[in-house]
Amino acid sequence: MSRKRNKTFSFNSFFTILVWIAIVIWLRDLRDGEDPVISALLAQSQSASAAMPGGLEHAGPASGSVSITGTLGNYTSEELSSLIQKYNPGPLSGMYFFRLNNIENATAIAPGLDERGHIVNAFLEGFSPFVVDNVWMPLYVIAKRKSYMLDSINYGREELWQTSRQAFYFANGDCEDHAIVLADWLIDMGYDARVALGRYQNTGHAWVVLIKDNQEFILEATQKSQLSTGIPYPLAAALPEYQPMAQFNRDTFWINNGSNLTIRYRGDNWVAQSQYSRGEDFKFNWDEAEQR
Template identity: 45%
Template sequence: MLLAGVLLGMALMLPELIVQQQPSQQEKSILKPLKRASNRNPDTSQDTKDDQRGSVLVTGSSSPLTESMVQQAVGKRSEQESSYISVWNWQGLESVTASARGLDKLHHFANSYLVGFQPFETKDLWVPLYTLAIRKEYQYDHLQYAGLADIWQTSRQAYYQKRGDCEDHAILLADWLINLGVDARVALGTHKGEGHAWVVAIVNNTEYLLEATSKRRQSNWQAMPLAALAEGYEVEFQFNRDFFWAKTTSAPTRSYRGKHWIRKSQFIRG
């Protein structure tokens, strides 16, 4: 999938849309349950207003990229265009971070949608995936938001909003797993040629691919399929609460670490 753009102003790039997708229906391989203790208190306040403001420190640049710069650039686009996911260049450096339009109609950095939310305590890593399956319905954004192409929910909003698409599912799942002590990331790319977002979890130095939109009704949910065995997924970017990674090669990969990945930037909240 091509993610390109046009240079604008202070070497910012307005990118192409990462298109919508349908959830995967592939069955997952079964792995014995993996457990992590959580030492965070459960956070169940629906009325909490999370502050998504922040700036991005770009590797190789001494000047931060701020949210106000992004919002100013995006503000020159139409409402429909500004609902697209945007990938940014900064001072000659390509694809340093991404932003997306939230429910507040403003663009925020991708990392900021992981607000540190945990619906409730659990020690079982499969419970968040199961909870998503039974609680949240999959729906395309253009059907939910008056034809707008792509609107992101924060992890907290994704838990309380009844419907959402792949990014909303993946953001909630990744944030919850991070609270459980897992190195979890939201992956952006394509699945079978359609734009998609999913979660990669690194546990005991092993990479697992979690399809956050899965709605299967199997009796055994203790499933974490190996990323190396997951077919049809073509990743381009990945992010967690703090960092944004871009792939350095156009060749397909099923590995989410290594020399073919570069950490492009760090998100600083506030």
């Protein structure tokens, strides 16, 4: 009987050692970036990079127009850019908010890499680089493949926005470039994702808000460490240092009519100011528009 117990003990001990060896090897591979899931994901990312279309360096998003909520006002990106030139001749130097049809902050435009003004929704082109089956994977890919760089260093201009397609293929970009490609990818997966504009630690910033399972998550692609392909990211309620002023997706532009100290990205304080349409032409009425 004593001998039988020793044999059982020896087998269990040997099995336990094998399990621990397997765990140590897995942790080593994970540390070295050799986790099979991550390796496959980064390989897909690299493969997608090889398919970069030509002519992206100086391209801008397709033209479009906005319909102002509750009014008959419709304005194209070209018309809004012309309105800015009327008051501020010269190259577009940053993002502009508009008062249109007596609606404050009805929409916003920003300069693309073509150095022309575009309605901010237009930068979400409906681009998805490749298919993934995990909602957290796009953040991991963008954070790993794209480096943060200010536009003043990257382009010698204070502000130039990349489209979602450009932001995936180009190695460098600032906060809105990271946010645009991430939000567009998540939208293509069927999720409610938005680019949020506001302030973070008293500095102008852009980030992504993901609404999933009736909860609001903040996804920060400019954060390059402590990332995972499978761990949910912080709830917006836990990050009051993010102070949102506006949000947009492919179709809608929202403004925060409450306090910028809010930790909520839905509710009565968020008002849908305008709806975006691609490739539409409408007659512009100068008397009804006032650049702000």
